[in-house]
Amino acid sequence: MLELGEYAISAHRNIGALTASCADVLVCVGSLAKSIAEASEILQDKIFIFNTSDEAKFKVRELIRESDIILVKGSQGARMEKIVAEIIAEPQRKKELLVRQSQRWLSK
Structure with missing residues (x-):
């Protein structure tokens, strides 16, 4: 959602406000x-904020349990596919199943 310009902050707050009803x-x-996070009504000890997807992916892996439903959402620039790559059920197929898996992209 980095591409939203002047609407970025309000859009992120709107998403935060919706989280308590589904997460x-x-x-x-x-x-x-x-x-x-500020707009979310989820308990503060259940909110985790990271600067990068590389930092977040390990916490997500630690948190998830069988049958959990996980939404990974973010701008292309946030590189959220790194989180999915960490938790994907079939890691041997990540090159086939995930976006932006070319050597050129992975080296960015």
Whole structure:
């Protein structure tokens, strides 16, 4: 959602406000993560904020349990596919199943 320009903060707050009705835990990444967290009504000890997807992916892996439903959402620039790559059920197929898996992209 980095591409939203002047609407970025309000859009992130709107997402945060919706989280309590559908999530038990909130993991946010990036410069606008605080906007999501501040608007969320999820208990503060269930909200985790990270600067990068590389930092967040390990916490997500630690938190998830069988039958959990996980939404990974973010701008292309946030590189959220790194989180999915960490938790994917079939890691041997990540090159086939995930976006942006070319060597050129992975080396960025």
